[in-house]
Amino acid sequence: MQVDPGSVLVLSAILFAIGVFGVISRRGAVVLLMGVELMLNAGNLALVAAARVTPAGGELGAMDGQVLAFLVLAIAAAEAAVGLALVIALFRHKGSVDVDLARMLRW
Amino acid sequence: MNVLPYIWLIPLFPLAGFLVVGTLWTMGVLRGAWVHRVAVTASALAFVVSALAVWDFSGGVERYESLASSAPGRYAVTVGGEEEASRFSVTVAEWVPAGGTVLRGWDPGHRRWSDLRVGWKFSLDALTAVMLLVVTFVGTLIHVYSIGYMAGDPGYGRFFAYLNLFMAMMLTLVLGGNLLVMFVGWEGVGLCSYLLIGFFYDQPFDRESGLTCADAGRKAFITNRVGDFGFLLGALLLVVTFGTLDFDALSAAINGASGYWYAAPLLTGIGVLLFVGATGKSAQVPLYVWLPDAMAGPTPVSALIHAATMVTAGVYMLSRMSALYWHAPGAMFVVAVVGALTALFAATMGVAQYDIKKVLAYSTVSQLGYMFLGAGVGAFVAAVFHLVTHAFFKACLFLGSGSVIARCGHTNDMRLYGGLKKWMPVTYWTFLVSTLAIAGLAPLSGFMSKDEILAQSLFSTRGHWLLWLVGTLGAVLTSFYMFRAVWMTFHGRNRSPEWVREQLRESPRVMTGVLVVLALGAATLGLIGVPHGVSRLVGLGDVNWFAHVLHPVVAARGVVSAAHGGHGHGAGEGVLREGFRVHPTYGQEWGLFLLALGVFATGLGLAWWAYGNDMARARALAPRFAYVRRLLHRKWFVDELYGKLVLKPFYAIARGMDVFDRWVVDGAVNFAAAASELTGQVVKLFQDGIVRHYALWLLGGAVAVLWMMMR
Numbered sequence: 001m002q003v004d005p006g007s008v009l010v011l012s013a014i015l016f017a018i019g020v021f022g023v024i025s026r027r028g029a030v031v032l033l034m035g036v037e038l039m040l041n042a043g044n045l046a047l048v049a050a051a052r053v054t055p056a057g058g059e060l061g062a063m064d065g066q067v068l069a070f071l072v073l074a075i076a077a078a079e080a081a082v083g084l085a086l087v088i089a090l091f092r093h094k095g096s097v098d099v100d101l102a103r104m105l106r107w
Numbered sequence: 108m109n110v111l112p113y114i115w116l117i118p119l120f121p122l123a124g125f126l127v128v129g130t131l132w133t134m135g136v137l138r139g140a141w142v143h144r145v146a147v148t149a150s151a152l153a154f155v156v157s158a159l160a161v162w163d164f165s166g167g168v169e170r171y172e173s174l175a176s177s178a179p180g181r182y183a184v185t186v187g188g189e190e191e192a193s194r195f196s197v198t199v200a201e202w203v204p205a206g207g208t209v210l211r212g213w214d215p216g217h218r219r220w221s222d223l224r225v226g227w228k229f230s231l232d233a234l235t236a237v238m239l240l241v242v243t244f245v246g247t248l249i250h251v252y253s254i255g256y257m258a259g260d261p262g263y264g265r266f267f268a269y270l271n272l273f274m275a276m277m278l279t280l281v282l283g284g285n286l287l288v289m290f291v292g293w294e295g296v297g298l299c300s301y302l303l304i305g306f307f308y309d310q311p312f313d314r315e316s317g318l319t320c321a322d323a324g325r326k327a328f329i330t331n332r333v334g335d336f337g338f339l340l341g342a343l344l345l346v347v348t349f350g351t352l353d354f355d356a357l358s359a360a361i362n363g364a365s366g367y368w369y370a371a372p373l374l375t376g377i378g379v380l381l382f383v384g385a386t387g388k389s390a391q392v393p394l395y396v397w398l399p400d401a402m403a404g405p406t407p408v409s410a411l412i413h414a415a416t417m418v419t420a421g422v423y424m425l426s427r428m429s430a431l432y433w434h435a436p437g438a439m440f441v442v443a444v445v446g447a448l449t450a451l452f453a454a455t456m457g458v459a460q461y462d463i464k465k466v467l468a469y470s471t472v473s474q475l476g477y478m479f480l481g482a483g484v485g486a487f488v489a490a491v492f493h494l495v496t497h498a499f500f501k502a503c504l505f506l507g508s509g510s511v512i513a514r515c516g517h518t519n520d521m522r523l524y525g526g527l528k529k530w531m532p533v534t535y536w537t538f539l540v541s542t543l544a545i546a547g548l549a550p551l552s553g554f555m556s557k558d559e560i561l562a563q564s565l566f567s568t569r570g571h572w573l574l575w576l577v578g579t580l581g582a583v584l585t586s587f588y589m590f591r592a593v594w595m596t597f598h599g600r601n602r603s604p605e606w607v608r609e610q611l612r613e614s615p616r617v618m619t620g621v622l623v624v625l626a627l628g629a630a631t632l633g634l635i636g637v638p639h640g641v642s643r644l645v646g647l648g649d650v651n652w653f654a655h656v657l658h659p660v661v662a663a664r665g666v667v668s669a670a671h672g673g674h675g676h677g678a679g680e681g682v683l684r685e686g687f688r689v690h691p692t693y694g695q696e697w698g699l700f701l702l703a704l705g706v707f708a709t710g711l712g713l714a715w716w717a718y719g720n721d722m723a724r725a726r727a728l729a730p731r732f733a734y735v736r737r738l739l740h741r742k743w744f745v746d747e748l749y750g751k752l753v754l755k756p757f758y759a760i761a762r763g764m765d766v767f768d769r770w771v772v773d774g775a776v777n778f779a780a781a782a783s784e785l786t787g788q789v790v791k792l793f794q795d796g797i798v799r800h801y802a803l804w805l806l807g808g809a810v811a812v813l814w815m816m817m818r
Contacts, residue, residue: 102798
């Protein structure tokens with residue numbers, strides 16, 4: 001089945017918007033991280049879809065988008081590890097994972 | 108002995124003395140006698156090396172020609188003759204290597220690349236030699252005198268440190284082989300003058316005006332700054348015009364340029380500007396006002412800096428630049444007029460002072476006026492000769508007054524002296540000898556030099572009988588005020604308070620010994636430069652050794668005068684030097700000689716008449732001349748006039764500047780600071796510590812960027 005790259009990009013945009021909404025609206029650190037993850041993967045989707053429509057060229061052909069997506073996956077893994085560690089630290093410190101409780105770093 | 112290549116060491120001896128005494132005394136290591144042992148040794152070493160160098164120099168500089176050719180950048184030798192001055196120069200280090208600077212010449216369209224190189228150049232010729240010996244000899248004597256005079260002063264080490272620094276700077280000034288090195292010394296001695304005038308910085312100096320000694324120091328420094336500005340402008344004009352500051356190169360360049368149309372106005376401008384510097388340093392009208400107040404310093408300082416050496420720097424500079432002045436008759440005329448006016452004007456003020464040091468100070472101003480009169484009429488040799496003799500008799504007079512002041516309860520007021528002859532015979536006799544010398548008694552030094560200047564001002568091509576008349580009137584007053592001081596101080600009834608009179612005695616040997624040496628110099632030094640006119644009268648030939656030595660340095664080269672005749676004294680082919688407009692006849696010489704003695708006797712007689720009988724007649728006449736006395740005592744109200752004309756507008760401008768600075772400049776700065784702070788106060792509210800808000804701002808930013816890209 002051939003999927004239209006344009007509709008994939010629209011899906012990617014929708015996923016990204018959901019992720020942004022999650023980050024901005026939710027106070028729970030875990031859900032917030034999930035929002036971040038959603039935004040990253042929306043980006044991946046856009047990359048892969050864009051790679052499909054890019055005219056081939058160079059040694060890797062139109063593989064640039066896929067390669068970049070792998071890179072993002074690796075970074076997302078690292079980000080998740082650090083983010084979850086922060087969440088645990090926050091929980092130990094405050095007894096809760098509400099990110100609005102961590103607001104000492106301000107004027 | 109090869110000393111000449113090491114002349115640059117001479118200023119370093121006192122400089123080392125300054126550093127050692129200055130640091131170690133401040134640290135408290137150097138105490139008591141060691142202070143003056145170090146300082147006097149430093150000064151004496153400078154004298155010894157100077158004397159050796161001069162001895163070496165007098166043996167001829169031909170021996171150094173091979174040295175100069177082997178290191179042409181470092182050494183320079185000029186072998187002189189009758190018309191050309193011998194000179195040895197050593198450039199220790201490069202200072203301003205401004206090679207390849209574009210300088211615009213004064214003639215239109217004349218741009219050129221200049222190779223302006225100014226080095227630390229020290230040179231020695233006959234003029235330098237004379238100054239070196241005077242400065243180091245008198246300077247060392249005054250160091251020795253200070254041991255007695257400053258004994259027990261809490262600032263003993265500070266005093267000797269400054270005195271040594273002064274010697275170093277004065278020697279730099281004298282040895283400088285270009286105008287810039289000379290300027291270093293010029294400013295350095297000004298600094299030392301300031302430091303030493305304000306030596307008793309916390310003590311009142313002038314009760315009438317309420318000045319402290321520190322104020323007097325400031326006055327001297329600031330007045331000198333006015334003059335130095337002129338000096339600097341003159342030096343810069345020299346650089347722009349000739350592209351060099353080196354004395355050798357300058358005189359060659361000036362002689363070469365004298366044919367151009369622009370030479371006369373330009374050289375006159377430079378000459379007058381440099382002379383403005385000299386009026387500051389050498390206390391001439393209109394910048395003389397600082398010197399009388401400089402008497403706030405300790406008396407040895409008055410003798411060394413404000414009589415014998417520093418204040419004569421202007422005369423030295425003019426003689427050094429004589430090549431320029433010969434080609435700038437206008438500038439010489441200005442010099443002569445200012446000198447003559449100063450000589451008379453200062454003498455009138457000296458007549459009505461009660462402060463013995465102020466009498467001597469005005470006398471110094473007046474005598475410096477004679478030197479400038481001499482330089483202005485082309486009698487550079489006589490001017491420098493007067494500088495030398497003045498250094499001796501005025502130093503002796505000042506140190507004599509110091510001896511009196513120290514014994515009379517540290518008062519300078521001659522009304523509280525009287526009859527001191529009985530207690531202080533050595534001081535009295537030395538003071539009297541120097542007074543006779545300055546007043547112009549025939550065989551003594553002052554007669555030889557001062558009356559040579561007066562004769563030249565009458566007979567020289569650049570002289571005028573009015574200049575001579577003004578100078579002669581000044582000489583009458585000189586004789587009068589000096590003998591007035593002698594009578595008020597040493598004769599008559601003693602007017603000191605009881606407690607002072609009980610402890611009156613002669614000063615210690617270390618002081619009187621110096622007085623004796625200086626008085627001997629004041630008496631006999633005239634014999635090295637007996638003017639031609641005088642030696643002719645007594646049937647001797649040309650015995651003016653001093654003029655023979657000095658003449659090649661200050662002779663005019665390349666100046667041809669229309670009045671130049673074959674009978675001119677020492678005139679050669681196309682060369683005019685100390686040219687005489689009128690060659691004096693035998694009778695005229697006799698007339699001048701007798702007139703000079705008459706001038707001396709008139710002053711002496713007047714002083715004796717008024718002050719002789721225990722000041723009886725002066726007291727009787729005082730009410731009748733009250734107005735004149737007040738005018739003279741208050742110094743023609745010149746200080747008040749300067750206050751109104753210069754200081755008041757200056758203060759007004761300064762106050763305006765203050766307001767501008769406070770409100771406009773500071774206002775702008777403070778506004779910028781306040782605006783930054785306010786912005787910060789507002790913007791910091793965005794940093795509220797809530798991560799989701801940051802995400803929102805981030806999103807907003809991203810959307811904004813996206814929107815801008817899409818548009």
